[in-house]
Amino acid sequence: MTDDQLLRYSRHILLDEIGVEGQQRFLDSHALVIGAGGLGSPVALYLGTAGVGRITIVDNDAVDLTNLQRQIAHNLARVGTPKAQSARESIAAINPDVFVRPLVLRADAQVLDELVPQADVVIDCCDNFATRHAINRACFAHGKPLVSGAAIRFDGQLSVFDPRRADSPCYACVFPPDQEPEETHCATMGVFAPLVGIIGAMQAAEALRLLAGVGASLAGRLQMLDARSMEWQEMRVRRDLACPVCGSRRAAGAARD
Template sequence: MLTDGELLRYSRQILLQQVDIDGQLRLKQSRALIVGVGGLGSPVALYLAAAGIGELHLADFDTVDLTNLQRQIIHDTQSVGQSKVDSALSRLTAINPEIKLVPHRAALDEDSLAAAVEAVDLVLDCSDNFTTREAVNAACVAAGKPLVSGAAIRLEGQLSVFDPRRAESPCYHCLYGHGSETELTCSEAGVIGPLVGLVGSLQALEALKVLAGFGEPMVGRLLLIDALGTRFRELKVKRDPGCTVCGAGHA
């Protein structure tokens, strides 16, 4: 049940008929894994903690650098040199001491990633490289866990939801295949701060929709964001029957 304090804390959310007390209870009973507590992971973690997700699992092996602070809003100047997970834990505890926080400070290998995914109800990929995204996707498909995927670089962003519990849902590999050898990171190509805030906020919204059971999550749809022109475009994405991760051709 929700305590009096929780009813007050989440009252503006509970007022929404799409959420109500039942939806808030579902959020309280939910567990989410955030892979990467950087530009995307910052707003994701802040909003999910504030919304009352019962357990937030934070995975990041990196430390806070001065160059992060232009966009990674969960960290501050005093956090420089500190573990990103520890910096985030401090901020999230101050925002909402009612939730449980589970840290993953070491880099996740295949086994530890599989265990981390298995322990939650939903995963949010907030990483900044294709290798990690592919590994997270494979783990989610294997465990049958929904994945909220976001990306942002330069002045362009993308967002989609992959849900292996739904027969029609593609996976990340259906959409991107083996990626590109010329893929760049934010440290190489640059990124504008509010863009990662926008994509991360949308990731948090999609996660709340999936976990609380309201609205229409972006399964089978890809949102493309052009920050330079402030334009949004949506593409339909179909499952690839021959996908080597989720299709009939996977091992």
């Protein structure tokens, strides 16, 4: 770590739970961020300012005027610019030492099977269930921890799905793909601007805690925020042995043991 890095990250290094070793883990890590909108904006910025050495941002959309109400990685001058590239510019303006790879494409199964194995942590900041399930399948297949967040109207939720832990459910255990609710989008339902910042910042915190090994992650817990009253609720969630994504393989592994 250089003298400039010791100074830049001094407030992390002062924390006993992180220190020089934890900060070095950030510098050596690779985070995959799916989505550079309301949730992905604070995620990408906080991972960049924290010094995560490599960040891959996947988003196939461009900055629109309506995004600027909440998507803090973008600005008026970048309307029409791909969001992944805009997020890279915002990170570089704060911390040019971080390597950011913007990918302007849709995160389909083929793309995820290529990118997920390269990452140390995956952060799901997308806005549709099909992509969420594709991300979950890829993370489970490649044994990568997944930090999942969602926000619509005044309602937010957050959890971690960690296939490295035998007791951790996957996303499909909690939200079965055959029981998906009707798709809701900010464009038609609206979203409270600070809500995506709250959930996105917490996603970044979970990702950093996973990378540094600080505390217990949210694996097995689903946190839900009602921003009308700023009340949090937490639900314990368990892995489903009948889960179409992780149930059969885990059951087979338990039988072999």
